[in-house]
Amino acid sequence: MIAHEIGSIHPRAIPKIVEAMDQCHATSLENHLQKYILEPLQSLDHPQPFIIIIDAMDEWRDHPTFIKALAHLNSQSRIVKFIITDRLNPCASHLPGIERVFVYTYALGPISKEVIKAYFHKHLETVPWVDGRRATPVDVEKLTELSGGLPVWASTVIAVLSHRFGESPPHEILEEIVGSKRHVGSDDGLGELYGNALSRLFHSPEEQRQLRRYLGASIALQEPLPPSDFEMLSGIRSYLTYRVRFALSALQTRSPPPGSDDMIYPASALFHLSFIDVSSKLSSFRRCHRLAIYAATNVTP
Structure with missing residues (x-):
């Protein structure tokens, strides 16, 4: 490469x-x-x-x-x-x-508030607002503060606002985000944002159960698999896998290679590492993770 x-x-x-x-x-x-x-x-x-x-x-x-x-x-x-x-x-x-190895290390600080604010000003214009409700200058200031200078938090906010989450219009989702008292510098600021998005994407207990099973298997994957092999590995029917993948696409930071949309990719190939860290803490994850690792070693080409 x-x-x-x-x-x-x-x-x-x-x-x-x-x-x-x-x-x-x-x-x-x-x-x-x-x-x-x-x-x-x-x-x-x-x-x-x-x-x-x-x-x-x-x-x-x-x-x-x-x-x-x-x-x-x-x-x-x-x-x-x-x-x-x-x-x-x-x-x-x-x-x-x-x-x-000859190595010189430098600690990278957070992105400046000015850069994060400019990012929000530009990308909030792309959000499909409804009923004439849009982000206000106060909202932008609050989002900038909550971001803690972390670009992935800012980009995730835009992704969450731009995706269709059931019946909630973008301005209601924005109100919930800016109402948070946890900035990214706190222990669970980014986790709260991901959790908010997942709860909107997967409403019912059954949907959340399928989410946990899918994440457990996809995080354990080391290589892409065709849907039939992934179904054998995870025990999730292919049509349910499609639904989960479609919903989670709102939180992807990477796209699969062109022409390979039908393959099931490892979570590490599609999502930011911070999302994987949060996902690994979901209840029942460890059980699914062990199952997926065992199955992955027994899938034959």
């Missing part, structure tokens, strides 16, 4: 990337870094190092292996450097081999 981006931005690096495709079959990750990233960038003979930015590294299942392999590029900082965002301090988290 990184090599694809390099080739798209710097076509002169493509010959080296093509060479890597011929030379790297069944070789080490360190060799892949050398052939797919370092040598194509070296061929450009740029006077300054290239910067590769990787966001939300901790949401990638294999990130410890990748971080460890970066030690291979320690001596090549004049060619390439990496900026990696992560919820955890890589040094304090004791990743295997981290002591051999």
